[in-house]
Amino acid sequence: MATHTQDSGRAPSRLSLNDPTVRAIFFQVLVIGGVLALAFFLVSNTLDNLERRAIATGFHFLDREASFGIGESIIDYSPKDTYGKAFVVGILNTLKVSVIGIVLATVIGTLIGIARLSSNWLLARLATGYVEIIRNIPPLLQLFVWYQVITESMPPVRLALNPLPGVFLSQRGITVPVPAADPVWTWVFIAVLLGFIASVIMGKWAKIRQAATGQPFPVLGMSLVLILGLPLIAYVAGGAPSVMDVPQLQGFNFRGGLVLSPEFAAILFGLSIYTAAFIAEIVRGGILAVSYGQSEAAAALGLKRGVALRLVILPQALRVIVPPTTSQFLNLTKNSSLALAIGYPDLVSILNTTINQTGQAIEGVAMIMGSYLAISLSISLFMNWYNKRIALVER
């Protein structure tokens, strides 16, 4: 490189700080070296101090028996399992509340955001009140309130409300009957997946056909038939089992059925409702960002109102809505760590117990940080991909 510049007739560059290239390299090496030296100092000093105080280090504890119980888990877990498995349970619980929370927050937020623009005075004011109250109260307080409301207002377990047969409402949460375990349900699940895949393929095919022939195809209706029909066929073909696992009061608690615990309900509703207030504002802003001329132009082309909304307004609004909404999704995921305060066994709660039993705070905190980083980056990647897909294509 340097010889090349010499050849092109410029003054020969010397190893001097006056040379911009040399100067740039010099300072970059200096900064990187400084950062590396600091990192080395911190890490080695930490290890040194830990060793001096004979505090255990490393991740060997993940293979040891956890021997603490976890209140709710998607996978089978017992105190006999390892810390590693407890960690997986924590991640799954965090994912559960994050994924359902994101869906719920998006639905509530969109409805509230549209309601704020409503010409109905009362509806618009109510939506404004919702947004202003909810987004200005710290989420932790809201969680406490939700948890208090659920545990204090519900009847004790032995006096559980029974609004529908098999459904029980009490301080222990909502218990609902679920179909008893049967191999057929696996096939039904696979049929649903197949239905979705077939619908996507059909959508692509319909688009190509419409572009070629101008013939529209009833994609929505056919998709519904596929997604609902295939599982139904699987269910009937499997002998249509109708045995239900109905919860029953035995001893202290309900046994059987599916339980929505008060802790999960509190963290889910608390976070969804909190985040929805922010999403509502983003949705409102996004819709307002599309100029009214667009609606008029669509009408002038003869598009019906619904079609205009779907093909003209929403695609443009989404461009404004998606990037800030991504941040809200990430906020919701990270706020789920507040679950510890109300007893939902999320990632932080379980790793906190682990840290306490093993005393290995540095490893535990690193695992928490790593997990949240991985989850957040995944959400971010997905949303960026989606954003790119709906972004304005310049021709």
Next chain:
Amino acid sequence: MKAGILAAAAAAFTFAVAGGAQAGATLDAIKAKGFVQCGVNAGLPGFASPDSAGNWTGLDVDYCRAVAVALFNDPQKVKFTPLSAQQRFPAIQSGEVDLLSRNTTWTLTRDTSVGLNFAPVTYYDGQGFMVAKKLGVKSAKELNGATVCVQSGTTTELNLADYFRSNNMSYNPVVIENNDEVNAAFFAGRCDVLTTDASQLASTRASVAPKPDDYVILPEIISKEPLAPAVRHGDDAWYDIVKWVVYATIQAEESGITSKNVDEHLNSKNPEIQRLLGVSAGMGKALGVDEKWAYNIVKKVGNYSEIFERNVGMSTPLKLERGLNGLWTKGGLQYAMPVR
């Protein structure tokens, strides 16, 4: 909550930047700053809680004060850091507190890989269960399938799992970090059972329960919970002082020395008492503190019996009997090593 993580992160950071601890560093630092930084429970009446005037009181608190008296002859030369169960180990490991006197159970893991050294046990406790009287439960063996409220980050969580496992029973844990929230959930009816150390159950029933008589503590004690003050590894001189402060209070009770009659005992002909109270010199020098250290502790804080009765004894709302915490001469476990 976030506090636990913050404490852990802070500990991680302190490890990262703090220079290597030298033997004697903790004691030197305490002497230089002129007070003891003591980690205590954030609110456990009888063991550590601030009174209406903001003064910390309790059995654990009194041992912090006793250490301060041994070093500085002043029970006020101590600053308290209220710690949650989660925050306590990072706090002592990182040097944020000098002494952890926070109803902490002495276990092998904590003594080794957590990096602590435990002083003698100040309260022999065991884990118990509290239930609402109206459930009609008479024994912990009847708790199969119960929902149990428990504080996170305690040995309690593990004993609970062990007990139900060994008795082939199932349970549903509700694990909450903050003790107040655990109690609130239990008294609201979220759980059938509240479990923690029996002394703490007594404290909770006396001071938190809406109607103390509506709750019973089941007879089973399912674990050994020796509660002891702890210091971190690396400063034996400091560890020795904390250790012998505890022994001094026990030995004083055994020798019949109280805060009221300690001055009379200065004239005692008993060589054991003379050594303890510093009448015959040597003990204080060996520990590196004033020769009057034990005299000052008994005079200003009291002997073990006085500390016990004042904070958790029969005349307090906790109404705890001496039981295991009686002197060895009276069938208990409290036994001081010879001061000589």
